[in-house]
Amino acid sequence: MASIDIKNVRKDFGPVSVLKGVDLAIASGEFAVLVGPSGCGKSTLLRLIAGLEDASSGEIHIGGRRVDDLPPRDRDIAMVFQSYALYPHMNVRDNMGYSLRLKRTPQARIAEIVGRAGAKLGLEALGERKPRELSGGQRQRVAMGRAIVRNPKAFLFDEPLSNLDARMREQMRFEIRKLHRDLGATSVYVTHDQIEAMTMADRIVAMNAGIIQQVGTPLELYDDPANVFVAGFIGSPAMNFLTGEARRGETGVALSVGGKAFCTLPQAVAVPEDGRVTIGIRPERIRIGVGAGQAVEAAADLVETTGAASVVHVDLAGQAMKIFTTERLQLSQGQRIPLAIEAKDVCLFDPAGGGRLR
Amino acid sequence: MRGSPRVRLIKWSLHYGVLFLFVVAALFPLYWLVKISLTPNDSLYTHSIDLWPATISLEHYATVIGNSDFLLFFRNSIIVSGVTAIASTLLAAAAGYAFSRFVFRGRYWIVGVMLVTQMFPLVIVITPIFSIFGPLGLTNSLTGLIIIYTAFNIPFATFLMQSFFDGIPKELEEAAMIDGATRFKALLQIIAPLTLPGIAATMGFCFTGAWGEILFALLLNSAASTSTFPVGLLLYSTRATIEFGPMMAAGVLALLPVCIFFFLIQRYLVQGLTAGAVKG
Incomplete structure (x- = not known):
């Protein structure tokens, strides 16, 4: 568990400025949701935290350590992708254990950790299955499991529920929240869905056009929006x-x-x-x-x-x-x-x- | 649209009739090759054309294996084609991965130049290559052929490999890199296994290309010790006679490695050639 501090981070893709100076402090153990319309820079910000993109300027700290020059593998974070990004040629167990194998964890220990994570997510019976033999919700759980076994400093979620149907999404929303309650790990969750943001967040970070519009608890944003964008984006039906x-x-x-x-x-x-x-x-x-x-x-x-x-x-x-x-x-x-x-x-x-x- | 049983029968017959014609047209030359290779010499030059010889004989095969340099040519071809296939595929995979995943300066120029190399007929470059290879000692050498075949295969093989890499979501590497792998390790452990069909298809393409190539093999290598088998086949055609029997027997033997090669990779090949055709 660790805090995440983002200081004046900018990101330009050629002439296009995607993040125009972002400052954000996410407390240790907090569940922060980055929300905004597509193209607002929320996913880019998450990828910067993960180390999958390099910031054009600014600093990123995880747990007090500056990480913007470190490759993703040294940042001690876990990420759940929208597409789940499960390794298609590995079965569920190997997918979940891959990070531990890279760390040269003994086989018995891997089996134990993966088993425990699998039990937590209800995946015990699926260990031998390949990702293509799983339903969307099961794939989503495996992706979560892969993140859990790492025991990372922070969890990053990139629109993890977008590919699920409405009912499944509702259920996973609840499960992710419960998981966060159990693990207490710092989480950054990106979504374009304001309902996900409202129901899941400890704090919402509303973004638009590469700028943070407002940071606050869901009800703060709902009741006391800082501008027209936040007022119109949060709440359904809209203001x-x-x-x-x-x-x-x-x-x-x-x-x-x-x-x-x-x-x-x-x-x-x-x-x-x-x-x-x-x-x-x-x-x-x-x-x-x-x-x-x-x-x-x-x-x-x-x-x-x-x-x-x-x-x-x-x-x-x-x-x-x-x-x-x-x-x-x-x-x-x-x-x-x-x-x-x-x-x-x-x-x-x-x-x-x-x-x-x- | 179902139609009456009669209409369906006609459609069915047309469907398979066309397929049958196609298969016959494709396989007839092979059949003729095998047939002649098995026809004894004394009945080879008769006036009647038979679909199958009255007596079968392996004498041409015996001639080819026992009384010619065919085994040497064969060995040379295996070496040249095998090394070409492996070298081209490795290099093309590296280049294709770079084109698929990285944005770098000069990328479009490199792709453009690679395309340009594909536009010239090979005949144009034979003389310059001969005059460059001569002093380097690369004429009359298998290494020379391997270098040329590899060089000529790489552009197309690169595009082939790039399209296979493009079909693999980059999130997979990203996930692996977050899981603790370096990019290279992610490439080896996650991407490479998923690219096996592509690698097989590319290898097959390069192998057959090198296996059947005759122009460079003929012009650069005049010594028997470095001739490949297509050149060897020509030896059966002399000014005085054409020895059809041994030539066909050698041809049949030359088909075997390609058949074996494709038999080994066909499982990946079918996957590879259709991968990315449909989503999911």
């Missing part, structure tokens, strides 16, 4: 963004959308000169019906239901908005519905830079 106007008044900041009053924020907010703002509100924080908070009227458009809950698409002064509700509603298209919006649930963003207005 609603409305183009609106803010006017400073005696009781606070009055927000309007399409000329109609939307909500009044009691606290002082730094509003741009022209008053134009992006209003963010999460779909589940909007209540249908008359209740506490500002009353707003919208026109129903479409209802999508999953059984447990529904997403109601509405039109508010010409702008589309989603509402998440557990009520079962029968709404016809164009039906006017009252909405209740509370000031504490509203986030304001600068439409120009996307930064949060506080």
